[in-house]
Amino acid sequence: MENLRYHYKYPHPNVTTDCVIFGFDGNKLNVLLVERGLEPYKGRWAFPGGFLNMDESAEAGALRELQEETGLKGAYIRQFHTFSDPNRDPRERILSVAYYALVRLQEVKGGDDAVKAEWFSLDNVPPLAFDHDEMLQMALKEMRKQIHFEPIGFELLPKKFTIKSLQQLYEAILNVKFDRRNFYNKMIHLGLLDQVNHDDENDVKEINFKFGPLEIDASFTRKPRRDALLYTFNAKKYEEMKQKGFKLEF
Amino acid sequence: MENLRYHYKYPHPNVTTDCVIFGFDGNKLNVLLVERGLEPYKGRWAFPGGFLNMDESAEAGALRELQEETGLKGAYIRQFHTFSDPNRDPRERILSVAYYALVRLQEVKGGDDAVKAEWFSLDNVPPLAFDHDEMLQMALKEMRKQIHFEPIGFELLPKKFTIKSLQQLYEAILNVKFDRRNFYNKMIHLGLLDQVNHDDENDVKEINFKFGPLEIDASFTRKPRRDALLYTFNAKKYEEMKQKGFKLEF
DNA sequence: GCAAAAGTGTTATCATTACACCCATGG
């Protein structure tokens, strides 16, 4: 009992942040899961997360966890819900402020070797610990909603990408199919894309993960007969358009 | 020190829920504020809220607070953000899980007399306590976003309403003007409205508040030459349409 | 009968959808 050093007049819940990390493998949307090494739910997969420090905001906590798991600093994260069921954690009353993150698989180096982490494609996600199944569904829903208003998809692609891969990404996220020509026309006319040449040596290249059995779909790397043009996302143009008010829909 | 009865191995933050309560007076969007009777920020206006009980979810806590302040049970509420800056409350580390509520002004009876509560139109909101200014802005932004996808506006109107008042509501929320005829056409063709007759005695009537100096704009109650048709929102039809997938935009 | 607000339709414009042809390249 000696180590119960923190005293309060009223009971306090504890608070964690959890992070649903989305990555795109060129074909499907993936999430990064870690295997729990401790009870409760030992051996089950869950989203990376952990207790909030007393001197950090929830966002800072989520970014810290994210860096610990993926090595990424300053990734794109977004708070989408706080889970607060009194019984969601069997240990004590714990709220979780949940974020989703959009990261480039290509840049994920892997973190701590202490935790076993693995990418799972969305149609292959195992049963998760705590209320993380619900967390995933809500993250997906919110992310799909957001992509109607903001070009967040670009966070998931390499800096330089083809329109085809952009289309595959949108199709994977929204679970729909677009006509190749209409998608191209819309994208070009939006003016958010800058064409770039791909003389640069380190463009798409091989993707080398330390994480589990992720197989990059061949269609992402197979050499087509004709090289596709590469584009980048013009964030400045986007900001301009946002000032004037516009809708970005798919 | 004897009353510090709750002991933890690690420090715990405290958690509140706060509720941005929106109401429509027929002309402008209003929020319900309470005057703080205690330090910190004594005398400043703030959103109703309070500490989360250990056995209730954040949503249950927000509904409880809402009922205490407005007398409304089971109102429409929606979680939109958790505020977590470590210094947002000078007393101790406190997170706030924030909700917005959409209520019918007509049905708000007022709660506890202990607290001074008042409606403020959006262009007349005083400086608020804590980070509640930011809270208001975010609530507005999220609510405006949501109204593009779901007909939440109906929560703010009486059960029976005219298309004109529905238009005024949308204009107040989105801060735009619509062509009266186009708005009418769109609404009618959407099929979400059922026409009802207004032989019922207790329809719109007088609005009688116990709250502050709210003045209902005369245009809401002034008798026009010709009675406008009354409509109700057809929730069943809405659910049907949602199944089939549709977009509700304005 | 006229002023004020309500109900409603028609056309022009713009965005979305469906669809097809030519080009570049590696084998």
Place this chain on the structure above:
DNA sequence: CCATGGGTGTAATGATAACACTTTTGC
């Protein structure tokens, strides 16, 4: 030279925006 995927345009369709006339009713 041909198979494969890439770049791009055009016509039909549907949605949104602009706009005006008629009806009701209290005075």
